[in-house]
Amino acid sequence: MTKVIKCAFCKGTGKDPFELLSAISGCQVCEGTGQVEVEEPAIVCVFCSGTGKNPLGARVPCIVCSGKGSNFCESTTICHLCKGTGKWSDGLSCTRCKGVGFN
Numbered sequence: 001m002t003k004v005i006k007c008a009f010c011k012g013t014g015k016d017p018f019e020l021l022s023a024i025s026g027c028q029v030c031e032g033t034g035q036v037e038v039e040e041p042a043i044v045c046v047f048c049s050g051t052g053k054n055p056l057g058a059r060v061p062c063i064v065c066s067g068k069g070s071n072f073c074e075s076t077t078i079c080h081l082c083k084g085t086g087k088w089s090d091g092l093s094c095t096r097c098k099g100v101g102f103n
């Protein structure tokens with residue numbers, strides 16, 4: 001099962017939020033459509049707080065959700081290593097849950 005959601009990286013505008021290539025360049029995550037498909041069940045990406053942007057500050061999509069803002073997650077068990085935050089104290093993604101926060 002997949003569902004179509006608004007692209008988090010460009011907030012559904014279809015434009016690159018950082019205008020990396022040009023002001024009219026399309027969003028690299030949704031390829032300009034403003035929408036992305038996610039596998040269900042999907043939860044809000046804890047690594048980027050659903051923004052789709054890399055929380056480390058780089059002007060690139062979140063490495064965990066690929067910029068979609070949501071992750072496929074069947075588990076409701078919070079990852080004990082990162083305590084559900086999806087990241088280590090240094091900001092890197094948790095290797096146990098792969099940044100999803102649950103496993």
Ligand SMILES: [Zn+2]
Binds near residue numbers: 030032
């Ligand atoms: Zn987009």
Ligand SMILES: [Zn+2]
Binds near residue numbers: 047
């Ligand atoms: Zn994310």
Ligand SMILES: [Zn+2]
Binds near residue numbers: 082087095
């Ligand atoms: Zn974890």
